[in-house]
Amino acid sequence: MDHTKINLIVRLQHIDNQIESIMSLQKGLPEEIAALDEDLAFTARQIEARKKIAEEHLKLRERLNATINDCKEKIRSFKEKQTLARNNKEYDALSKQIEYEEKEIAQAEIKLQDISHAEHHAQELQKKGRDLISENRYDEISEEMMPDDVLHQQLEDLSSQLNMKKEELDSIVIETAEEVEQLRKTLHEQRTIVTREAKRLLDKYDHLKSGTMQNAVVKLDRHACSGCNTRVPTNRHTLIVQGGFYVCESCGRIVVHERLFDEAATGKS
Numbered sequence: 001m002d003h004t005k006i007n008l009i010v011r012l013q014h015i016d017n018q019i020e021s022i023m024s025l026q027k028g029l030p031e032e033i034a035a036l037d038e039d040l041a042f043t044a045r046q047i048e049a050r051k052k053i054a055e056e057h058l059k060l061r062e063r064l065n066a067t068i069n070d071c072k073e074k075i076r077s078f079k080e081k082q083t084l085a086r087n088n089k090e091y092d093a094l095s096k097q098i099e100y101e102e103k104e105i106a107q108a109e110i111k112l113q114d115i116s117h118a119e120h121h122a123q124e125l126q127k128k129g130r131d132l133i134s135e136n137r138y139d140e141i142s143e144e145m146m147p148d149d150v151l152h153q154q155l156e157d158l159s160s161q162l163n164m165k166k167e168e169l170d171s172i173v174i175e176t177a178e179e180v181e182q183l184r185k186t187l188h189e190q191r192t193i194v195t196r197e198a199k200r201l202l203d204k205y206d207h208l209k210s211g212t213m214q215n216a217v218v219k220l221d222r223h224a225c226s227g228c229n230t231r232v233p234t235n236r237h238t239l240i241v242q243g244g245f246y247v248c249e250s251c252g253r254i255v256v257h258e259r260l261f262d263e264a265a266t267g268k269s
């Protein structure tokens with residue numbers, strides 16, 4: 001039996017394993033960074049929304065106060081005109097105008113009160129949030145209960161954590177970049193050879209790896225497939241020892257003797 005083909009595919013797996021082991025140095029950092037990024041964006045959005053409400057309140061207050069001043073000015077002028085009124089009809093007409101302006105003032109004052117109430121309510125909620133925090137009852141805190149200062153602190157903490165993780169990842173990536181690039185090149189070359197020499201095995205390999213399976217070719221370990229721990233029938237052991245391969249009945253992986261991996265590592269194949 002020609003075992004060259006299987007050696008070629010073991011070598012491919014060996015290179016893949018090397019790349020994988022370098023990638024595992026990143027220790028889930030990319031996922032952690034993505035999660036932190038999401039939390040940071042969420043916190044920033046909360047802060048932004050509060051800022052927007054505060055700005056709207058400020059604008060509305062300014063407008064309402066201007067209206068009130070305007071109305072007061074008009075009332076003053078109407079009252080002055082009343083002292084000069086030539087008859088009751090003129091006087092009453094001015095009284096009606098004053099009444100109208102007074103209603104406008106009253107309406108504006110109600111709106112100002114509404115703003116104050118809304119702000120007071122928001123502060124009360126934050127106070128409740130602060131109490132819950134001091135009791136460690138974090139899961140009971142709603143978004144609006146989060147005190148402003150805690151939210152800002154959270155933003156700061158998240159962004160410094162994010163920066164730290166990013167720097168950590170960057171340094172790993174930089175440190176390993178050259179090695180990974182070299183391995184990817186080697187992998188590409190090996191694939192070219194395998195495509196030429198053992199296309200069917202490569203198709204099987206790629207098919208196995210297209211799922212969640214990390215390793216398509218595994219070692220025989222204590223008479224079992226080391227991918228899924230299913231025992232390999234005794235009558236196949238000889239073939240495996242001789243350098244052949246066995247397709248695991250349970251997981252479909254290609255099972256070979258560990259010697260083949262050693263050979264792939266030393267570049268004998």
Ligand SMILES: [Zn+2]
Pocket residue numbers: 225226227228229230248249250251252253
């Ligand atoms: Zn298996």
